[in-house]
Amino acid sequence: MALLLHIDSAVGEACISLADADQILAELTHKEQKSHASFLQPAINNILEKAGKHLSEIDGISVSAGPGSYTGLRVGLASAKGICFTLNKPLILLNTLEIMAEKIILAQKNPQDMLYAPMIDARRMEVFTALYDHQLGQLLAPGAYLLDGKEFVLPFQHRDKQICFFGSGMDKWQEICPRGNYSFLSLPGGSAAQNALAQQYYAEKRFADVAYSEPLYFKSFYTTAKIQEGL
Incomplete structure (x- = not known):
């Protein structure tokens, strides 16, 4: 285990x-998305001071690298x-979708009983989404998907487990989704999920260049991804 600084914008x-x-x-x-840039550096200094640590003491840094807000991603990674x-x-x-899923998974008493579909609003009728099991195994690859496309519901049908949806893109899907074994959950706050994943990455030395x-961003940040049958 390690002393890690976590950034999520x-x-x-x-x-x-x-x-x-x-x-x-x-x-x-910090909830004002337009001013994330001015928040980050003072926040880093503040939490180090509160914890009685110096920046040189950290073992590494994790960042929620996307998908999400273009500006927020650039600011956080920079x-x-x-x-x-x-x-x-x-x-x-x-x-970012895995961090969101892990937040919900950690909040469940029996996480193996559900499947997890984080949703980030990607404007109009698009969302960034994916579908995971309780161990973050992918059942639908992360991408930008059209909610009103007829093929969108295919990965979410004929499942033995309830699928829970959550995140900023959830509401517009809830308005138009067909009947199914679904639940819609509020996303918990805090950084426990990011830390859990980052500590695992650190132990496995899964470091980025x-x-x-x-x-x-995923390729689908620019072009809508197509869902393949069988995912």
Whole structure:
């Protein structure tokens, strides 16, 4: 386990936190998406001060790298890369949809009984989404999907388990979705899920290239992905 700094500015609420192993030492959140850039650096300084730590003491930095807000992703990754480059620390890139799914999974008493579909609003009738089991195994690959496309419901039918939807794209799907074994949940806050994933990445040395890393836009950030039968 490691002392890790976590940065998440991918979606509406930004969160900066510091964790030692599975213990969150300090965290700050910010709900004004347009001012995430001005929030990040002071927040990093504040949580380090609260935890009584110096930036040089951290073992690495994780960043929620997308999908999400284009500006938020660039700001978050740029901040993480700058610190990693200066201090020669490892960089961990995490999929935002996986972080969201892990938040819900950690909140379930019997997580194996459900499937998990995080949704991020991608404007108009598009959402960034994926479908995971309780171990974050992919049943639908992350991408940008049209909610009103006839083929969209295919991965969410004929399942033995209830599928739960959550995130900023959930409401517009809930308005038009057909009947199914679905639930719609509020997404918990906090950074425990990001820390759990980042600690696993750190232990496995799954580090990103600081110089060449880019946000995880996915190709479908520009063109709508097509759902393949059998996913």
